[in-house]
Amino acid sequence: MSDAIAHKLLDGRGIAAQMRETIATDVEKLKDGGWAPKLVSICVGDEDAAHIYVRNQRRAAEKVGMAFEPRTYPADIGAEELLGIVHGLNVDPRITGVIIQRPMPDHIQVRDIQRAVHPLKDLEGMHPSNIGDIVYNDLRMGPCTAVAAVEMLKQTPLQLEGLEVTVIGHSAIVGKPIAFLLMAEGATVNVCHHMTRNVAVHSRQADAVFVAVGKAGLVTGDMIKPGAAVIDIGINQIDTPDGPKVVGDADFDSCAEVAGWITPVPGGVGPVTVATLLRNAVTAARLQQEHYEMAFSEEKPQASR
Numbered sequence: 623m624s625d626a627i628a629h630k631l632l633d634g635r636g637i638a639a640q641m642r643e644t645i646a647t648d649v650e651k652l653k654d655g656g657w658a659p660k661l662v663s664i665c666v667g668d669e670d671a672a673h674i675y676v677r678n679q680r681r682a683a684e685k686v687g688m689a690f691e692p693r694t695y696p697a698d699i700g701a702e703e704l705l706g707i708v709h710g711l712n713v714d715p716r717i718t719g720v721i722i723q724r725p726m727p728d729h730i731q732v733r734d735i736q737r738a739v740h741p742l743k744d745l746e747g748m749h750p751s752n753i754g755d756i757v758y759n760d761l762r763m764g765p766c767t768a769v770a771a772v773e774m775l776k777q778t779p780l781q782l783e784g785l786e787v788t789v790i791g792h793s794a795i796v797g798k799p800i801a802f803l804l805m806a807e808g809a810t811v812n813v814c815h816h817m818t819r820n821v822a823v824h825s826r827q828a829d830a831v832f833v834a835v836g837k838a839g840l841v842t843g844d845m846i847k848p849g850a851a852v853i854d855i856g857i858n859q860i861d862t863p864d865g866p867k868v869v870g871d872a873d874f875d876s877c878a879e880v881a882g883w884i885t886p887v888p889g890g891v892g893p894v895t896v897a898t899l900l901r902n903a904v905t906a907a908r909l910q911q912e913h914y915e916m917a918f919s920e921e922k923p924q925a926s927r
């Protein structure tokens with residue numbers, strides 16, 4: 623890679639390492655107070671993208687001293703059984719956080735499972751009461767990938783106020799929350815999806831382009847305004863003559879040539895997503911501690927006579 627391109631890279635691994643330092647200290651404090659966070663990560667069936675995510679969750683949790691329990695259930699598990707498992711985690715005081723990996727097999731509505739996770743244990747902020755707060759710009763636990771992607775843009779000197787941004791992909795977990803987070807920061811946001819007539823018309827006018835679709839090579843350099851930031855959220859496993867490889871949704875070489883900043887895949891948004899999940903796990907444990915202490919406090923307000 624040329625020096626000119628290397629200078630444009632937004633280094634997700636470095637940002638994640640910094641985040642983990644603060645998280646490790648927070649975990650230590652929680653442990654001292656008797657509220658050691660413990661994260662349970664649930665997968666149903668066998669999905670490459672989820673495997674990579676869970677592998678990196680485990681590694682990162684180890685680094686910050688957080689207890690981590692991955693659970694994989696067979697693809698034919700019933701929705702009722704899975705709901706029962708989630709309810710069990712909700713009432714288990716040793717478990718302070720839960721993440722449900724997507725995608726789920728077709729017979730399970732992922733939304734139903736996300737809604738079953740207690741809002742104080744909902745590490746991805748996907749319970750309706752948590753995701754709903756995003757329209758009020760109130761984010762105690764925001765959707766990890768969206769928060770991480772916006773964090774990457776904040777690493778550039780670009781001012782978000784008034785920035786023209788195009789978001790490609792509008793899933794409930796990534797594209798839509800990104801659009802809301804950016805609006806809260808004062809950006810002018812354009813959201814594209816599979817019915818958008820001409821994505822390039824929108825991406826070419828943007829100062830920053832976010833792409834979260836799941837199609838390798840979807841965004842090419844001719845779709846990017848010179849000097850713009852490219853935040854690539856896609857994680858795609860492709861086969862190459864040298865074996866399987868992880869790439870994003872942007873065609874890296876052509877985009878890096880024209881962009882002012884670009885997130886590599888791997889090494890971009892992914893590691894920051896994982897660190898954001900752990901930060902949410904700390905927040906969740908703290909919230910549960912606060913709720914517990916409030917409920918069992920000696921100094922209950924006196925009932926008025």
Ligand SMILES: NC(=O)C1=CN([C@@H]2O[C@H](COP(=O)(O)OP(=O)(O)OC[C@H]3O[C@@H](n4cnc5c(N)ncnc54)[C@H](OP(=O)(O)O)[C@@H]3O)[C@@H](O)[C@H]2O)C=CC1
Nearest residue numbers: 671767791792793796815816834835836855856857892895
């Ligand atoms: N880096 C990270 O931390 C994470 C990465 N990912 C990756 O991000 C990618 C997207 O994930 P996710 O949002 O969950 O995926 P979804 O499949 O849920 O959503 C994809 C979105 O892309 C839109 N889309 C499909 N085709 C086009 C097209 N040709 N042009 C424009 N938009 C299109 C779809 O629109 P419509 O609904 O209208 O069809 C949909 O909104 C995946 O590669 C995933 O692995 C996901 C989470 C975390």
Ligand SMILES: Nc1nc(=O)c2c([nH]1)NC[C@@H]1CN(c3ccc(C(=O)N[C@@H](CCC(=O)O)C(=O)O)cc3)C=[N+]21
Nearest residue numbers: 671672674675678722723724857868888889890892893
């Ligand atoms: N409910 C839910 N939320 C998600 O956020 C979610 C999900 N389900 N299902 C799967 C996808 C995919 N995903 C990844 C996140 C980080 C990396 C990651 O850490 N990648 C590293 C390492 C890549 C590697 O090890 O090869 C990187 O990009 O540098 C990968 C993939 C989250 N997803």
